[in-house]
Amino acid sequence: xxxxxxxxxxxxxxxxxxxxxxxxxxxxxxxxxxxxxxxxxxxxxxxxxxxxxxxxxxxxxxxxxxxxxxxxxxxxxxxxxxxxxxxxxxxxxxxxxxxxxxxxxxxxxxxxxxxxxxxxxxxxxxxxxxxxxxxxxxxxxxxxxxxxxxxxxxxxxxxxxxxxxxxxxxxxxxxxxxxxxxxxxxxxxxxxxxxxxxxxxxxxxxxxxxxxxxxxxxxxxxxxxxxxxxxxxxxxxxxxxxxxxxxxxxxxxxxxxxxxxxxxxxxxxxxxxxxxxxxxxxxxxxxxxxxxxxxxxxxxxxxxxxxxxxxxxxxxxxxxxxxxxxxxxxxxxxxxxxxxxxxxxxxxxxxxxxxxxxxxxxxxxxxxxxxxxxxxxxxxxxxxxxxxxxxxxxxxxxxxxxxxxxxxxxx
Amino acid sequence: xxxxxxxxxxxxxxxxxxxxxxxxxxxxxxxxxxxxxxxxxxxxxxxxxxxxxxxxxxxxxxxxxxxxxxxxxxxxxxxxxxxxxxxxxxxxxxxxxxxxxxxxxxxxxxxxxxxxxxxxxxxxxxxxxxxxxxxxxxxxxxxxxxxxxxxxxxxxxxxxxxxxxxxxxxxxxxxxxxxxxxxxxxxxxxxxxxxxxxxxxxxxxxxxxxxxxxxxxxxxxxxxxxxxxxxxxxxxxxxxxxxxxxxxxxxxxxxxxxxxxxxxxxxxxxxxxxxxxxxxxxxxxxxxxxxxxxxxxxxxxxxxxxxxxxxxxxxxxxxxxxxxxxxxxxxxxxxxxxxxxxxxxxxxxxxxxxxxxxxxxxxxxxxxxxxxxxxxxxxxxxxxxxxxxxxxxxxxxxxxxxxxxxxxxxx
DNA sequence: TACGTTTAATAAACAATGCGGATTAAATCT
DNA sequence: AGATTTAATCCGCATTGTTTATTAAACGTA
Numbered sequence: 070x071x072x073x074x075x076x077x078x079x080x081x082x083x084x085x086x087x088x089x090x091x092x093x094x095x096x097x098x099x100x101x102x103x104x105x106x107x108x109x110x111x112x113x114x115x116x117x118x119x120x121x122x123x124x125x126x127x128x129x130x131x132x133x134x135x136x137x138x139x140x141x142x143x144x145x146x147x148x149x150x151x152x153x154x155x156x157x158x159x160x161x162x163x164x165x166x167x168x169x170x171x172x173x174x175x176x177x178x179x180x181x182x183x184x185x186x187x188x189x190x191x192x193x194x195x196x197x198x199x200x201x202x203x204x205x206x207x208x209x210x211x212x213x214x215x216x217x218x219x220x221x222x223x224x225x226x227x228x229x230x231x232x233x234x235x236x237x238x239x240x241x242x243x244x245x246x247x248x249x250x251x252x253x254x255x256x257x258x259x260x261x262x263x264x265x266x267x268x269x270x271x272x273x274x275x276x277x278x279x280x281x282x283x284x285x286x287x288x289x290x291x292x293x294x295x296x297x298x299x300x301x302x303x304x305x306x307x308x309x310x311x312x313x314x315x316x317x318x319x320x321x322x323x324x325x326x327x328x329x330x331x332x333x334x335x336x337x338x339x340x341x342x343x344x345x346x347x348x349x350x351x352x353x354x355x356x357x358x359x360x361x362x363x364x365x366x367x368x369x370x371x372x373x374x375x376x377x378x379x380x381x382x383x384x385x386x387x388x389x390x391x392x393x394x395x396x397x398x399x400x401x402x403x404x405x406x407x408x409x410x411x412x413x414x415x416x417x418x419x420x421x422x423x424x425x426x427x428x429x430x431x432x433x434x435x436x437x438x439x440x441x442x443x444x445x446x447x448x449x450x451x452x453x454x455x456x457x458x459x460x461x462x463x464x465x466x467x468x469x470x471x472x473x474x475x476x477x478x479x480x
Numbered sequence: 481x482x483x484x485x486x487x488x489x490x491x492x493x494x495x496x497x498x499x500x501x502x503x504x505x506x507x508x509x510x511x512x513x514x515x516x517x518x519x520x521x522x523x524x525x526x527x528x529x530x531x532x533x534x535x536x537x538x539x540x541x542x543x544x545x546x547x548x549x550x551x552x553x554x555x556x557x558x559x560x561x562x563x564x565x566x567x568x569x570x571x572x573x574x575x576x577x578x579x580x581x582x583x584x585x586x587x588x589x590x591x592x593x594x595x596x597x598x599x600x601x602x603x604x605x606x607x608x609x610x611x612x613x614x615x616x617x618x619x620x621x622x623x624x625x626x627x628x629x630x631x632x633x634x635x636x637x638x639x640x641x642x643x644x645x646x647x648x649x650x651x652x653x654x655x656x657x658x659x660x661x662x663x664x665x666x667x668x669x670x671x672x673x674x675x676x677x678x679x680x681x682x683x684x685x686x687x688x689x690x691x692x693x694x695x696x697x698x699x700x701x702x703x704x705x706x707x708x709x710x711x712x713x714x715x716x717x718x719x720x721x722x723x724x725x726x727x728x729x730x731x732x733x734x735x736x737x738x739x740x741x742x743x744x745x746x747x748x749x750x751x752x753x754x755x756x757x758x759x760x761x762x763x764x765x766x767x768x769x770x771x772x773x774x775x776x777x778x779x780x781x782x783x784x785x786x787x788x789x790x791x792x793x794x795x796x797x798x799x800x801x802x803x804x805x806x807x808x809x810x811x812x813x814x815x816x817x818x819x820x821x822x823x824x825x826x827x828x829x830x831x832x833x834x835x836x837x838x839x840x841x842x843x844x845x846x847x848x849x850x851x852x853x854x855x856x857x858x859x860x861x862x863x864x865x866x867x868x869x870x871x872x873x874x875x876x877x878x879x880x881x882x883x884x885x886x887x888x889x890x891x
Numbered sequence: 892t893a894c895g896t897t898t899a900a901t902a903a904a905c906a907a908t909g910c911g912g913a914t915t916a917a918a919t920c921t
Numbered sequence: 922a923g924a925t926t927t928a929a930t931c932c933g934c935a936t937t938g939t940t941t942a943t944t945a946a947a948c949g950t951a
Contacts, residue, residue, distance in 0.1 A: 146900075529929060
């Protein structure tokens with residue numbers, strides 16, 4: 070074994086750690102004054118002053134001019150409020166799904182400046198074709214935002230499947246026909262100097278939930294997305310959880326009891342949108358509804374029939390919910406997260422799907438963990454992925470120095 | 481939310497981090513010279529010199545007098561070898577199982593100085609009775625080692641179930657009738673100044689495997705123990721994995737498909753020693769073997785019959801292996817560990833149990849993870865638990881400063 | 892308007908740390 | 922005995938965070 074892999078400490082690391090804490094406080098609570106940063110971080114006022122001076126110098130933060138609302142009874146020298154400088158950097162977030170590409174450009178505060186959707190079926194396209202499409206989308210979104218590529222600090226691509234972020238390699242994904250696709254390198258090569266990284270789509274939204282969403286400030290929670298495929302994001306101890314080597318797990322690969330009790334099946338084939346649509350298509354073969362599934366949005370038809378109370382569809386959703394509940398119960402047993410966030414078009418079915426999930430989780434969870442987790446449904450706006458991608462890239466820009474999880478830079 | 485919870489950096493933390501790295505290098509590779517520490521840790525020779533001087537001053541390490549074996553062609557000033565000072569501290573490790581208490585006293589190098597086994601059925605004894613028994617065992621083991629309680633730096637107790645180490649509370653365990661037992665406090669109160677901590681029994685052995693055993697230097701692996709109950713230990717990114725709030729998960733609480741395909745069952749009721757014995761007893765009711773199960777060591781009878789090729793026992797082991805394989809496949813999907821270590825009396829059945837485990841894992845694992853994990857069986861000596869408890873306590877003594885995971889001290 | 896009070900932010904002095912280069916220590920080689 | 926080689930330490934320097942003192946910028950009051 071080579072040198073011990075943990076980082077040793079020197080003054081530079083010390084500064085990096087404290088700079089991160091200051092940045093994090095400004096991001097989370099800004100506009101915020103130096104005194105309050107000092108309070109929250111437990112750093113001395115002097116240190117905060119020195120660090121903020123450097124950050125102002127680098128134009129990463131700026132003073133909030135529109136004087137803060139001073140308490141009427143305020144005395145003494147007023148606090149100068151500090152906040153992120155939105156113009157300090159711009160990043161592009163991309164989400165690849167089986168049926169579309171979403172691209173958005175954001176500023177340093179993760180505000181979306183421009184976004185676009187390319188409704189293209191990517192299924193089994195060659196990697197180079199997909200990379201070309203993504204490149205075009207990025208360049209167009211950047212132009213729409215009134216920026217040039219030189220002003221873009223980073224690009225982050227989220228996609229379903231098994232992703233090794235550090236290496237920039239997609240080990241397996243429904244998007245690609247091949248295995249072990251070095252998509253980060255592929256894309257970076259096309260962008261002329263702008264570094265692209267990749268991650269699981271759900272990891273992006275998990276980070277977005279942590280920074281902006283329902284789990285703000287919560288250090289442990291799960292995100293489960295039910296789209297064409299299934300996604301799992303885990304925030305554990307304030308950090309995105311990844312398996313060994315930074316390999317993000319794929320929820321669809323988890324095994325569950327078969328809904329009909331006949332053994333084990335992949336969760337993806339029991340509870341993903343794709344599997345539900347296929348099953349519904351089979352159930353309704355020959356009926357008046359059959360043709361609706363030809364149009365590609367079979368899930369909408371399922372929701373419609375569920376709302377109408379069609380019993381076979383309700384039974385289908387019940388089985389899917391049972392399978393999801395099984396997997397979620399096991400995840401709660403392992404991670405004990407206070408919150409589990411569900412999202413995805415299928416969740417629009419409401420109690421028809423969520424009910425069985427909750428019921429199964431309650432049924433299968435041991436008594437000692439009965440009350441640790443709250444299961445909530447969150448309806449995402451389209452841009453949450455982009456904000457997550459932005460957060461991921463911003464984290465790299467001023468990221469936590471104690472994690473060696475930064476991605477490899479391909480040039 | 482109060483102050484940001486991550487530690488801020490100051491010179492003291494810097495020194496603590498580097499001191500840890502030096503200690504860790506000495507522990508892992510000692511006897512080791514200062515230059516080699518410098519090489520391995522990437523710290524400058526000056527810094528290593530300063531830190532080792534302080535450690536020598538505190539008598540935590542000592543110079544290795546029996547001059548190292550110098551290469552015949554060696555030139556220059558000889559290296560002075562450094563190693564842990566075994567007498568620097570002593571700790572006591574305790575393991576509670578349903579049928580016995582094991583106690584061992586070790587020195588600073590985790591060598592076992594004395595150990596004893598109390599074959600007592602703890603099942604549903606009052607907490608105070610168990611604490612009394614443990615106290616007696618500890619005092620006797622310490623005396624056997626020729627030490628006084630004043631010389632003991634810490635006590636660590638491992639037990640099955642759901643344990644919240646930081647709080648020192650056992651949330652649920654087959655050992656205790658009650659829930660939420662503050663056993664660390666209970667025991668510390670009896671030991672007059674010596675601090676006791678608790679943890680999952682498997683976590684202790686996981687740390688022992690990491691420090692001394694088959695997984696030395698491996699940063700990611702799983703440990704699965706099949707005893708009367710089931711245990712799961714996870715080393716992830718070089719750290720013991722715990723759920724939110726430091727809650728260690730219980731393998732027995734994981735749900736698996738029922739072996740007969742009729743739904744879901746707790747793994748504990750499908751593959752633990754207890755469940756296998758109960759099932760075997762039922763299968764063999766009325767046969768010549770029935771009375772063997774009255775003697776308490778039913779697992780031995782199972783192994784004997786498996787070796788003899790008794791088909792119903794082989795089928796039983798096959799079902800249990802299938803259930804374990806199901807759970808292990810899901811764990812591999814989540815954690816992607818390069819190694820999975822199995823242990824426990826039931827594993828003596830050899831291929832009759834391990835075969836089905838391997839087969840099921842191979843069958844259920846997705847192709848992208850087919851080759852990441854090696855499954856091995858490790859036969860533990862009785863003292864491995866004690867060494868793990870020692871390692872756990874030593875880690876607290878000179879522990880990783882960046883983890884806020886130290887246990888609460890009750891007095 | 893002048894001056895005191897209050898609070899925020901910075902400056903100066905100090906202590907701890909790690910590092911690079913020079914120096915000393917301890918062995919072998921010639 | 923002196924040169925050579927390698928290990929370990931000493932010295933001076935740069936960086937950092939903290940404490941204490943000082944300045945800055947507001948308001949209140951006479």
